[in-house]
Amino acid sequence: MPIPIDQITGLLLAGGRGMRMGGVDKGLQMLRGEPLALHVLKRLASQTGPLLISANRNPERYASLGAPFGATVIADTLPDFPGPLAGMLTGLRAAHTGFMLGAPCDTPALPADLAARLADALDAAGADIATVATVNAQHEVSIHPVFALLRTSLADDLAAFLHAGERKVRAWYARHKTVEVTFADERAFYNVNSLQELADLERN
Template identity: 40%
Template structure:
């Protein structure tokens, strides 16, 4: 694994199923949801930055935070582009702000199983989790072109990029994301998996 990988937490979604509340800042077990993600990610990367589109000053109290280059909530690909553009390292690892129990070996396994690909993403054996991914900065130009063409589909871009799926069988709970207030309320520490 390279000595340094930048960790990027994607906090820029509209969170329509959360009533428009900024999902990363919603309280969970006494602290904002994104902080749980950061604590799981921190030991796996050299440093952390955030991609966000609102409440920037609040996020910046904890980590360097950057707004999307593409405005208008262009989806996770816009956040990934922002992260790559602001990464000080060749490789950047991305995780969404709503997966508080992400695997503590996520980055190591993405790196080890990526083969020669410039993009690798997590798959739990049942479904893909493309927002948990590892990309090289060489993907900035093709990603910019993809977005400029009006495309927004993450998996479509990954297919074009020759992305490598990395399988985490028996880890479905680790990829559980929180989309609604009810899911946040009912999630408990017992759901936590390594």
């Protein structure tokens, strides 16, 4: 049974510290005249039902970016920026749908068929989580775990994992039935980690 789009909440993950960018709020850095986060929101909005924005700084600015999409801004319930799983947990708790699709705010080219392909794979495998893998020209496989479709029923287990002091995304996924979906275009998952990378992307 295919997963209906209105049963997938989109979660933009913009709650990190941006340390490799000198501590700036990464999602608000400009690319081609728009904040990085807005590029991602536009791509998520066409693939999901309700939208959430996980942001621990500048909530008013993110609320403004999300307003045209009806997005709600949420913040981590755990202190000290404990990583993407904390944002995922807040999203799982806030979602009113059976599934949630997470994507980081610094990946402006994410695929238009991301939700559909992850949903098909999760449904076919009877999995709890579907995440992304890519293969480059040298046939090297890369895993992109923060791009993931998750059953929102996993919230309590993730909360217990985090409260035990665990932080690693892939270690939590290993506790559940997880399917990896291979995408051919590695560039679609390129994430901007520095101001230099952002400047390079602007030129290309």
